[in-house]
Amino acid sequence: xxxxxxxxxxxxxxxxxxxxxxxxxxxxxxxxGDGLLHGLCALAALLGVVVLLLIGYQIVxxxxxxxxxxxxxxxxxxxxxxxxxxxxxxSVLFGTVVSSFVALAIGGPIAVSIxxxxxxxxxxxxxxxxxxxxxxxxxxxxxxxxxxxxxVLAPFVHTEIEPWLHDTLGFIPLFGPPQTTGASVFxxxxxxxxxxxxxxxxxxxxxxxxxxxxxxxxASALGATRWEVVRGVVLPTTASGVVAxxxxxxxxxxxxxxxxxxxxxxxxxxxxxLFETGDTLAGRIANQFPGAITEMHQASLYYxxxxxxxxxxxxNLLAQWIGRRFDYSxxxxx
Amino acid sequence: xxxxxxxxxxxxxPSGNLRxxxxxxxxxxxxxTAAAVLAVxxxxxxxxxxxxxxxxxxxxxFFFTGEPTGIGPAILGTGLxxxxxxxxxxxxxxxxxxxxxxxxxxxxxxxxxxxxxxMNGLPSIIIGLFVFGLxxxxxxxxxxxxxxxxxxxxxxxxARGSQEVLLLVPDSLREAADALGVSRWRTVLTVILPSAxxxxxxxxxxxxxxxxxxxxxxILVCSVFDGRKASLNPFEAxxxxxxxxxxxxxxxxxxxxxxxxxxxxxxxxxxxxASLGARALLARSRAMMAR
Numbered sequence: 001x002x003x004x005x006x007x008x009x010x011x012x013x014x015x016x017x018x019x020x021x022x023x024x025x026x027x028x029x030x031x032x033g034d035g036l037l038h039g040l041c042a043l044a045a046l047l048g049v050v051v052l053l054l055i056g057y058q059i060v061x062x063x064x065x066x067x068x069x070x071x072x073x074x075x076x077x078x079x080x081x082x083x084x085x086x087x088x089x090x091s092v093l094f095g096t097v098v099s100s101f102v103a104l105a106i107g108g109p110i111a112v113s114i115x116x117x118x119x120x121x122x123x124x125x126x127x128x129x130x131x132x133x134x135x136x137x138x139x140x141x142x143x144x145x146x147x148x149x150x151x152v153l154a155p156f157v158h159t160e161i162e163p164w165l166h167d168t169l170g171f172i173p174l175f176g177p178p179q180t181t182g183a184s185v186f187x188x189x190x191x192x193x194x195x196x197x198x199x200x201x202x203x204x205x206x207x208x209x210x211x212x213x214x215x216x217x218x219a220s221a222l223g224a225t226r227w228e229v230v231r232g233v234v235l236p237t238t239a240s241g242v243v244a245x246x247x248x249x250x251x252x253x254x255x256x257x258x259x260x261x262x263x264x265x266x267x268x269x270x271x272x273x274l275f276e277t278g279d280t281l282a283g284r285i286a287n288q289f290p291g292a293i294t295e296m297h298q299a300s301l302y303y304x305x306x307x308x309x310x311x312x313x314x315x316n317l318l319a320q321w322i323g324r325r326f327d328y329s330x331x332x333x334x
Numbered sequence: 335x336x337x338x339x340x341x342x343x344x345x346x347x348p349s350g351n352l353r354x355x356x357x358x359x360x361x362x363x364x365x366x367t368a369a370a371v372l373a374v375x376x377x378x379x380x381x382x383x384x385x386x387x388x389x390x391x392x393x394x395x396f397f398f399t400g401e402p403t404g405i406g407p408a409i410l411g412t413g414l415x416x417x418x419x420x421x422x423x424x425x426x427x428x429x430x431x432x433x434x435x436x437x438x439x440x441x442x443x444x445x446x447x448x449x450x451x452x453m454n455g456l457p458s459i460i461i462g463l464f465v466f467g468l469x470x471x472x473x474x475x476x477x478x479x480x481x482x483x484x485x486x487x488x489x490x491x492x493a494r495g496s497q498e499v500l501l502l503v504p505d506s507l508r509e510a511a512d513a514l515g516v517s518r519w520r521t522v523l524t525v526i527l528p529s530a531x532x533x534x535x536x537x538x539x540x541x542x543x544x545x546x547x548x549x550x551x552x553i554l555v556c557s558v559f560d561g562r563k564a565s566l567n568p569f570e571a572x573x574x575x576x577x578x579x580x581x582x583x584x585x586x587x588x589x590x591x592x593x594x595x596x597x598x599x600x601x602x603x604x605x606x607x608a609s610l611g612a613r614a615l616l617a618r619s620r621a622m623m624a625r
Contacts, residue, residue, distance in 0.1 A: 142547070
């Protein structure tokens with residue numbers, strides 16, 4: 001603090017008490033400013049909560065005519081005949097579950113493998129290139145992916161993959177004879193697979209990167225091969241996180257509307273074969289809502305929305321709960 | 335282990351069981367590598383298809399005229415819808431992020447983060463149904479309704495992204511400002527926000543890239559339009575790129591397909607460039623923050 005000189009003008013100010021006055025004015029502005037900013041921030045946060053609640057209310061409200069007419073039987077009834085004003089969600093619920101789970105069954109293992117590759121195998125330079133590319137897959141808008149699905153993927157699936165699967169695995173009813181076009185539940189599942197892979201891959205990559213290297217090194221020192229390190233150390237410590245990531249991916253697949261409606265072929269009955277047309281909750285809403293004129297038709301589409309919202313929120317909450325409940329880093333007290 | 339006697343002169347190569355384990359491990363490594371290659375290949379195939387089929391549709395007319403030759407009005411419309419949506423979502427998102435990092439105590443923190451995560455996980459068609467019921471039902475479709483829907487999609491992305499960078503702002507900055515007697519709101523506006531600006535802009539750009547391609551809500555709230563004339567009136571349904579691609583893809587018309595590929599190319603290049611740019615920006619602001 002050597003050489004500090006006090007400006008004489010300040011001393012004079014202080015003597016005259018001006019500083020005290022301006023300080024109190026400053027304090028007043030600051031009090032208002034603090035309160036205002038805090039209030040605005042709290043208001044914005046509250047608005048978020050209100051919007052979420054309002055979404056729930058609005059969807060249920062829109063569905064109320066259909067809910068009061070069809071009740072819970074709506075969930076299992078498979079007839080959907082707008083001309084006769086009869087509606088049931090059974091077939092689309094079936095289509096949603098089948099297409100999403102097939103997508104998860106194909107995409108989950110691939111995505112986890114990608115996560116393993118990016119976190120444990122790839123040299124840093126390669127990881128820096130492949131990671132963004134995989135995430136870029138998630139940036140492709142669903143409408144473009146769906147359009148590509150109709151014109152490129154569906155014909156390929158129809159002429160190459162479906163006949164092959166039918167010939168080799170045809171004894172399983174899932175792989176029935178190919179139909180006239182490639183628009184099928186199977187094609188929709190493949191599109192959904194492409195959508196969920198980047199989600200699961202990037203989360204699981206981060207999970208695997210967080211596994212402490214000393215326990216991996218310990219396993220290696222005991223003579224474990226790379227696969228055995230993964231199997232015995234990496235996967236068990238991150239299992240809950242991987243499940244949570246898969247649930248998030250599943251949630252995305254369940255709610256996808258546009259791409260699915262483009263490639264699934266809008267079938268209205270339940271078929272065992274994946275190569276038949278079908279429909280999903282979200283796909284049916286996107287497909288029929290713009291043309292829904294009668295009140296009951298619209299309300300029933302809203303009812304599908306209620307089911308979709310409930311499934312979506314549930315899978316999301318479950319993912320959060322599993323992710324938090326079985327958090328490895330918390331379990332070891334880090 | 336029991337039978338074989340230890341032979342010190344045996345060569346140091348894996349044998350028997352170890353060889354099998356090694357081979358299995360190598361197969362697994364190959365599988366993981368193949369999976370990564372597959373994902374990149376799918377990206378490559380999709381982008382290649384869009385570029386190769388879309389490029390032939392591109393011309394000056396394509397950008398500046400309306401249907402049936404171009405998508406000029408749709409480009410303008412998507413721009414307007416996204417700009418309004420971002421103008422709503424960005425300030426709100428930043429305020430929510432500030433609330434989480436600067437003001438909320440432990441008790442308010444969790445429910446709001448949960449809200450944001452749930453909002454982020456909402457199927458976009460649900461948001462479309464919501465906005466339809468809120469603004470369009472008993473009214474008309476409008477670009478503004480589309481903007482509200484996209485704003486709901488952008489909000490959690492901007493808020494969570496901004497929150498992450500705000501958490502990276504070193505506490506020493508806050509403490510230094512406190513020690514100088516600077517009030518909280520001045521600290522936030524003059525110290526914390528400027529140093530987190532890069533990250534906030536990044537998350538906003540990513541949110542814009544996501545919103546620009548959203549189709550499901552627009553199908554419900556902004557899809558009945560005249561693709562021939564450009565309009566900047568937010569209170570009527572105006573042409574936009576995602577719905578244009580969707581409706582063209584539903585008609586079996588080769589000329590329409592060509593136009594849809596062109597529109598896809600325009601949309602995809604914007605989105606990929608925006609996400610690449612955001613990524614570069616993020617790397618730069620991370621590096622600056624770490625200094």
